[in-house]
Amino acid sequence: MxxxxxxxDHGMLDVGDGHRVYWEVCGDPAGKPALVVHGRRADRGPEHQHHRPPDRRFRDGVPEGQRDGNLALAYSCLLHDPDPAVREKAARDWCDWEDTQVRTHPGRRPDAAYDDPVFRLRFARLVTHYWAHAAWLEEDVLVREAGKLAGIPGVLIHGRLDISGPPDIAWRMAQAWPGAELHLVEQEGHGAGGRRTTELILAALDHFALRS
Known part of the structure; x- marks a missing residue:
């Protein structure tokens, strides 16, 4: 690394409707800029959630009448319940599921960040808020509008074992984004912590830095 x-430099970008996104800039102020984005499956709305059925323990964490619907919304409601015990159980259930799906290799240890009850609740509330509303994006808008990126070089790096964000969207983005380069990393899952994924990220940044 x-x-x-x-x-x-850093700040909060006003994106409208009272929402702000944190940003920061590192490196040489006179250097060539490279934007690093870590995305989620935001183009898939609640209507597609049944295509990725979670395990039964995760489903059983919400009321029975909501187990075949928008699970993110159901969990979001529990995470804002007046009863602290209900909120804590929902946060633990959600984070247990999050942590389990990224540990795709034997021996990978659980993420210690989820041991903090304050972090658990904050994280689960944030994720379910966005997932429940499909990040307020129209269905398939990312792929549909990817052609506007023509002329901007990009490298898409995706773990083939990524359970929470299967690689079909990365593949479709690569087809719709002229000039984009796709790497599907074998034996690596979600996140950028794998050795091969890290190597590809650094290689892409070095390549862009050397381009005239």
Whole structure:
């Protein structure tokens, strides 16, 4: 990896409707900019959730009448319940599921961040809020509008074992984005912590930096 450095600029981007997104800029202010984006399956709305059935323990964490519907919305309601015990159980159930689906290799240890009850609740509320509303994006809008990126080079890096975000969207984006380069990484899953994924990210950044 590159040496750790502090951002020289950062802030909150107003994206409308009272929402803000954190951003930061690192590296050489006079250098060539590279945007690193970690996305979720935001183009798939609640109507597609039944295509990825979660395990029964996860489904059983919400009221029976909501188990075949928008599970993210059902969990979001539990995470805002007036009863602290209900909120805590929902946060633990959600984070247990999140942590389990990214541990695709034997011996991979659970994420210690989920041991913090404050983090668990905050994380689960944030994720379910966006998932329940499909990030307020129209169905398939990312792929449909990808052609507008023509002329902007991009590298898509996706673990083939990514359960929470299967690689079909990355593949479709690569077809719709002129000039995009897709890498499906064998034996790696969600996140950017795998050795091969890290190598590909660094290689892409180095390549862009050397381009005239």
């Amino acid at each position: 590159y040496p750790d450095i502090e951002p020289y």
